[in-house]
Amino acid sequence: MGWLWSTSPSEPTTEEKEKRTPAPPTEQSSAPNEPVDPEIQKFFDLFKAEPEQKTPSKQQPGPSSSENESSSSSITSWLALKASAKSTDKEVPDAPIGDALSESLLPTDMSCRQAFDLAWSCNGLGGQFNSVYRYGNMRSCSEHWDDFWFCMRTKSYTGELKANMVRTHYRNKAHRKYGDGKPSSEDVWDSRAEKMPPGSAFNLPVDAPSVGDEEWRRMEQERRNGVRKDMGYE
Numbered sequence: 669m670g671w672l673w674s675t676s677p678s679e680p681t682t683e684e685k686e687k688r689t690p691a692p693p694t695e696q697s698s699a700p701n702e703p704v705d706p707e708i709q710k711f712f713d714l715f716k717a718e719p720e721q722k723t724p725s726k727q728q729p730g731p732s733s734s735e736n737e738s739s740s741s742s743i744t745s746w747l748a749l750k751a752s753a754k755s756t757d758k759e760v761p762d763a764p765i766g767d768a769l770s771e772s773l774l775p776t777d778m779s780c781r782q783a784f785d786l787a788w789s790c791n792g793l794g795g796q797f798n799s800v801y802r803y804g805n806m807r808s809c810s811e812h813w814d815d816f817w818f819c820m821r822t823k824s825y826t827g828e829l830k831a832n833m834v835r836t837h838y839r840n841k842a843h844r845k846y847g848d849g850k851p852s853s854e855d856v857w858d859s860r861a862e863k864m865p866p867g868s869a870f871n872l873p874v875d876a877p878s879v880g881d882e883e884w885r886r887m888e889q890e891r892r893n894g895v896r897k898d899m900g901y902e
Contacts, residue, residue: 762836763843767861774838776831780819787812811841 765771789795790809799807815837822833846852879887896902 760840763840763847766839767859769859769861771835771839774835774842776834778815778819778834778837780816780823783812783816783819787816 787809790807790812795809796806799805818837822830825833846854877884893902
């Protein structure tokens with residue numbers, strides 16, 4: 669006869685409330701073992717809450733406005749740091765000046781739009797797919813972002829000052845890539861120190877062909893098949 673009266677349910681205890689309260693989900697910024705570009709990771713870290721920052725109580729008014737102000741100030745400081753001169757714990761000296769021919773080939777101007785497009789496409793799916801296809805792994809795009817921020821820092825300069833800064837930038841890039849005994853095209857080719865006079869290059873006589881095109885293709889195919897057989901492919 670329970671429908672004739674009703675009983676008020678008892679209040680749950682503190683232990684029962686703690687059991688019913690679901691655990692807060694753990695924050696995961698990226699999938700495990702997923703490579704992230706250092707420049708983009710620094711930008712993502714600005715949106716993460718600091719461990720020392722306490723959760724505002726209910727009595728404090730306007731929690732969203734304070735969070736927006738702190739986030740905007742962090743982004744502004746990061747942009748100001750990237751737009752200003754690069755601060756490093758150990759300054760790397762500039763690369764030595766090369767010969768006259770190498771110096772004449774260094775650019776003296778750069779496009780910030782092109783630098784941004786290269787950095788953006790490097791982080792895209794197509795750029796990383798090409799890197800995996802060519803080199804077997806994903807590439808870091810920090811060098812492209814460094815070019816973009818360098819271009820933004822020197823955008824207000826003009827004349828010989830800007831030309832020297834851009835020339836030094838590209839000279840340092842070439843030195844990091846090919847200097848100090850790193851492999852380069854000069855391991856195969858010898859660079860010329862002076863201009864060749866007209867008629868002194870590519871002046872060896874070429875004999876007239878003794879066979880036709882079809883015969884030459886057949887002989888070339890037989891030669892290639894012989895090379896593949898010697899290497900064990902066939």
